[in-house]
Amino acid sequence: xxxxxxxxxxxxxxxxxxxxxxxxxxxxxxxxxxxxxxxxxxxxxxxxxxxxxxxxxxxxxxxxxxxxxxxxxxxxxxxxxxxxxxxxxxxxxxxxxxxxxxxxxxxxxxxxxxxxxxxxxxxxxxxxxxxxxxxxxxxxxxxxxxxxxxxxxxxxxxxxxxxxxxxxxxxxxxxxxxxxxxxxxxxxxxxxxxxxxxxxxxxxxxxxxxxxxxxxxxxxxxxxxxxxxxxxxxxxxxxxxxxxxxxxxxxxxxxxxxxxxxxxxxxxxxxxxxxxxxxxxxxxxx
Numbered sequence: 001x002x003x004x005x006x007x008x009x010x011x012x013x014x015x016x017x018x019x020x021x022x023x024x025x026x027x028x029x030x031x032x033x034x035x036x037x038x039x040x041x042x043x044x045x046x047x048x049x050x051x052x053x054x055x056x057x058x059x060x061x062x063x064x065x066x067x068x069x070x071x072x073x074x075x076x077x078x079x080x081x082x083x084x085x086x087x088x089x090x091x092x093x094x095x096x097x098x099x100x101x102x103x104x105x106x107x108x109x110x111x112x113x114x115x116x117x118x119x120x121x122x123x124x125x126x127x128x129x130x131x132x133x134x135x136x137x138x139x140x141x142x143x144x145x146x147x148x149x150x151x152x153x154x155x156x157x158x159x160x161x162x163x164x165x166x167x168x169x170x171x172x173x174x175x176x177x178x179x180x181x182x183x184x185x186x187x188x189x190x191x192x193x194x195x196x197x198x199x200x201x202x203x204x205x206x207x208x209x210x211x212x213x214x215x216x217x218x219x220x221x222x223x224x225x226x227x228x229x230x231x232x233x234x235x236x237x238x239x240x241x242x243x244x245x246x247x248x249x250x251x252x253x254x255x256x257x258x259x260x261x262x263x264x265x266x267x268x269x270x271x272x273x274x275x276x277x278x279x280x281x282x283x284x285x286x
Contacts, residue, residue, distance in 0.1 A: 003182055003235040004088060004139045008033030011084045015067050015124060016043025016094030020193035021143065024225035025054075030058035036184035037080050037087075039063045040094070067120030068112070087131040089232065091141040092124040092165075099117045103145045110157045116131070117161035125172065131272035132181055139182040139232045142169045143224075144236060146189045146245035150252045150259065153267045166238070175238050187249070189242030192218030 004010065012029050016022040016073050018040035026036045032055050038053075038060060040046050046062045053060045061083050065076045080087060096116050098109050121142050132138040147155060148162035169185035176183060231239040240246045251259045 004137045004179075004232050005228070006256050007089075007232075009035075010088035011035045011037065011080075011086055012089040012091065013037040013039065013080060013087050013124075013128060014093060015039045015065070015120065016143075018042040018049060021188070021221045021224045021228075022091070022093045023049050024221040025093065026060075027052060027056070028174075028225045028229055029089070030060070034089070035084060037061050037063060037084060039065045039067070039076060039195050041066050041132065046174045067092075067123060068115030069124055070119075073120070073123035074127050077131065080128075081131055086134045087128055087138065088135050089139050089141070090124060090128045090132060091143070091228065092121040093141075093143045094120050095143060095145075097155075097158050099154050102184065104151040105157065109257065113157045114161055117158070118164050121165050121168065125168070127183075127196070133179055137180045137182075139184070139235075140169075140176075141184050141186060144169070144185045144187050146187050146240070146242075146248045148185070148187060149245075149249045152263065170237065182232065182235040184228075184236050186224060186228055186231065187238060187240045187245045188224045189223055189229075189240075189244035189248075190218045191221055191241070193221055212271045213228055215234050 007029055010029075010033075012026075012034045014022050014026050014029075014036060017026050017038040019037075019042070022038075022040070026038060028051055030036055036053060036058060038046055039062075041064065043064050046064065050060060050062050061080070063076050066072050066219055088177055094116055096113060098105060098113050125140060125142075132140065137218045144164050144165040145158070145162040147159045148166040151159045151163075166185050166187070169183050174185040219242055227239040230236070240249060255262075260286075
């Protein structure tokens with residue numbers, strides 16, 4: 001199949017582009033000569049990125065969209081068609097997180113998570129596919145995660161959605177080859193973005209410790225943007241970003257059950273420490 005080898009003059013649609021990975025990818029594509037259709041639910045963030053694109057002299061449009069809404073995504077595709085006429089690259093990047101044991105999670109939070117992380121990708125692929133079939137070559141990028149390779153405690157919903165994105169991408173990779181549409185799933189490791197701050201977590205101590213870890217050890221979002229562009233140019237089925245993503249996939253492949261035994265033992269020890277800490281706090285308070 002033919003692949004997208006040149007970004008100049010291409011129209012790229014990017015969801016979740018008001019910050020983080022989406023913003024970094026928009027800037028990289030703009031510097032390579034692409035026209036960018038920015039989409040996000042954050043109007044202030046969109047305006048900020050649009051200003052950066054203007055300073056680069058890049059053509060662009062901005063669209064305030066809730067990716068979990070089928071009707072809004074359908075309207076978004078219509079707006080892009082009216083403005084740009086065609087789409088060469090679709091990057092389904094918008095994502096959120098929740099954390100905590102499954103038994104403690106609210107169904108409305110899980111529905112919110114699935115709506116954005118999975119249905120947002122499905123809606124993007126569905127409504128933009130007719131536009132992607134117009135050029136001679138096109139490409140879809142779906143942002144998954146290293147958590148799409150295995151299930152982790154307190155991340156059941158997030159892992160499930162990212163695994164679903166990976167599987168959907170693999171299916172589309174085969175189905176769309178005859179249409180010269182490449183499909184790549186991106187699997188970032190620890191990346192310093194705002195996803196922790198915007199996540200729904202009951203334990204604020206856990207949020208702070210996670211954010212501290214991401215801030216200290218996380219790679220900048222541009223590392224993922226580089227991988228996205230390379231994945232398009234090389235027509236890769238998947239791109240693992242950061243050593244921990246490579247290691248996670250390798251451990252799951254080599255030790256499909258053993259890795260979960262190891263994780264379970266570590267998690268149970270951590271739970272025991274948390275419970276002891278709470279008991280100590282309670283006894284001190286009394």
